[in-house]
Amino acid sequence: MDQGLKPIRVWLTPSGPNPWKVVVILEELRLSYEVVSFKFDHVKKKPFTDLNPNGRAPAIEDPNTDLVLWESGAVITYLVQQYDKDKLLTYNTLKEQHLINQWLHFQMSGQGPYWGTAGWFNVLHPEKVPSAIERYNNQVKRVLGVLEGVLADKDWLVDDKMTYADLAFVPWNDRLESVLLCPDEDKFAGFPRVKAWHESMTCRPAWKRAMEKRDKLMDEQGLMWNGMPKGIKNLQEYEAKIAAGEDTTPKDS
């Protein structure tokens, strides 16, 4: 795959799910890349906002084409269109390409925002708001139900091959237990096809390599599972420190 390409630079904050969508695609395609790991504290600041005006990770710089791109969905679409010449993660046929794109949009607008908002009200929000928790947990279950139905009689979203649309769902689904605050073994309860589909991707070497990289980068910044630096009690404290311009790096790292 990788014929003398200069490494693609991936800007990321290691805690969030969306950068790993990009990394797993790079790993699956065996493309050369380098990671610029930076703290969440700096996501809304220069130099990152010069790359992504929206101030959200990830963004990429591709020196081979001189392109800067942001939004994980747009980035992985680019990587596949530009570099997946052997169609490992896509199809040759236009109709299937549009169906893949449809599922990618469903991931970006359906899975991502609902998983994120459910996680917000379950984990990060300082007080428990039962009506909001119920609303977003129900939306998560509804979306899982849609996927379960689609996967009822097949292994992949589009025809009979894993594509980049399938892989796009992995990072959020892999942390579903921390979104719903349930035991890991229960996170796909009632959705056996989704569970099998998810695990058939997380057992692949590409995902494992991506997660090893993530562990290392999380440690480097002294981050806990919820993305906050060790020693910081909650998001309010973290946001206050960021706003005050304090260094949030844990003392022991």
Added chain:
Amino acid sequence: MADNKDPSDIHLYTAATPNGIKVSMLLEELGLPYKVTDISFSKNEQKEPWFLEINPNGRIPALTDVFTDGSQIRLFESGAIMQYLVDRYDTEHKVSYPRGSKEYYDVNSWLFWQMGGLGPMQGQANHFFRYAPEKIPYGINRYQNETRRLYSVMESQLAKSKSGYLVGDKLTIADIACWGWVAAYHWAGVDIKEFPHLEAWMEKLLQHPGIEKGRHVPERHTSLDWKNLSQEELDKRAANSWVRTESSKDQEKK
């Protein structure tokens, strides 16, 4: 909209929402004939088996068309539908850029930004501000502030833009995707006056005949008619809407 003399394979299933009008505005800009089915939320038509065959997610818009090989293609997700339509029919690149060009990928960034950011976040603002049976100030503030932040990202981009559009020198599907959401600013309780370039962009798009025509599919677009109504009057309208009715039903089921 297509008249009956002009047969078309494109069939749009839609309703008068920011996501629905994206597709009708694009079809009108491209001058494509199409059939329309108005999906009634009050009758819960979007969850009926025949519609779930087209979109298993049970949301509008959805679109069917006859593909080049004669088979039917069924598509959902407004962003994916727009990309399909320009890829297949906008061969002169009226509202798109050629595949592989820098502008093509820039349009994709903004399109996904709308799909994963502006739409969902302004949607949550609407939920907490207009529809939720219980007023939760934190939820209202959080999602209205995020909507304002997203508007400010567009504002900065438009301030830099020589053409007044999000990408390059012309109207694209990135602008069309955002328009219905921005035009509904008042419903979300956000003041457009804080964003002068964005307001000018919103007005500018109305000068495109396809935008003006397509926004009224399947029925009259009312967001801009309502811009002078007070929040109390808008709340009354929300109270009678199908969304609130659905929210109350959810509460009763508990």
